[in-house]
Amino acid sequence: MNLLSAQNISHSFEYKLFDDVTLSLDEKESIAIIGMSGSGKSTLLHILSTLLQPKKGEVSLFGTKITDLDKKELALIKRKELGLVFQSHYLFKGFSAYENLEVAEILSQQKIDTKLLELLDIEHCMEQKVTELSGGQQQRVSIARVLTKKPRIIFADEPTGNLDKTTATHVMRLFFDYCQEENAGMVLVTHDEKLAFMCDKVFQLENKTLTQVK
Numbered sequence: 001m002n003l004l005s006a007q008n009i010s011h012s013f014e015y016k017l018f019d020d021v022t023l024s025l026d027e028k029e030s031i032a033i034i035g036m037s038g039s040g041k042s043t044l045l046h047i048l049s050t051l052l053q054p055k056k057g058e059v060s061l062f063g064t065k066i067t068d069l070d071k072k073e074l075a076l077i078k079r080k081e082l083g084l085v086f087q088s089h090y091l092f093k094g095f096s097a098y099e100n101l102e103v104a105e106i107l108s109q110q111k112i113d114t115k116l117l118e119l120l121d122i123e124h125c126m127e128q129k130v131t132e133l134s135g136g137q138q139q140r141v142s143i144a145r146v147l148t149k150k151p152r153i154i155f156a157d158e159p160t161g162n163l164d165k166t167t168a169t170h171v172m173r174l175f176f177d178y179c180q181e182e183n184a185g186m187v188l189v190t191h192d193e194k195l196a197f198m199c200d201k202v203f204q205l206e207n208k209t210l211t212q213v214k
């Protein structure tokens, strides 16, 4: 089943960022987007994940154009089906790690998966406040929060930026296993080519064009 498709997307801010970007994501599939800093990777991810409207082109989720969805339908899809892991993670600072996961549990009506917490090696710091966690622990809590929702599509922007190589590879494996087990798909944005090439397909954003390199 097709989870996401983007047709001829163009976007610009002060200047043109990219033109005519077309890609699609199927169940159990992972795609990576690489490219230089400032090339527009995060912007493209925002467009694919419905946070930003493209200047031109069309994004479809689960076979329906985003522009054909009403506000309520779109809000429900965002809440239940899309999992966003951002460059900077937006955890609730005054809350404990566990309370942050409870928010996801309530919003998505999915149980917190204790096995997931063990896999991410964060089960021992659940009672700590977010401000008392290391950067890498915060990043893993935010990944746990996203996966708790059981989304059909994961959008991840440098999700392992704060992690050492071993932990980063481990977290990537977790994403891949998740996609297989839950019939989900992932769009990963990263500078790290090694991590990118672990995905099924790799696209490079360069000279305002997206080119498939794997």
Ligand SMILES: Nc1ncnc2c1ncn2[C@@H]1O[C@H](COP(=O)(O)OP(=O)(O)OP(=O)(O)O)[C@@H](O)[C@H]1O
Residues within 6 Å of the ligand: 013, 014, 017, 035, 036, 037, 038, 039, 040, 041, 042, 043, 044
């Ligand atoms: N909301 C915005 N308004 C105006 N310009 C923006 C906005 N968001 C991004 N830009 C500009 O668009 C360009 C691309 O930004 P973007 O964040 O997509 O790059 P990126 O490829 O993700 O870079 P990095 O690898 O450093 O994260 C940058 O020049 C940035 O300043």
Ligand SMILES: [Mg+2]
Residues within 6 Å of the ligand: 041, 042, 043, 087, 157
């Ligand atoms: Mg970025």
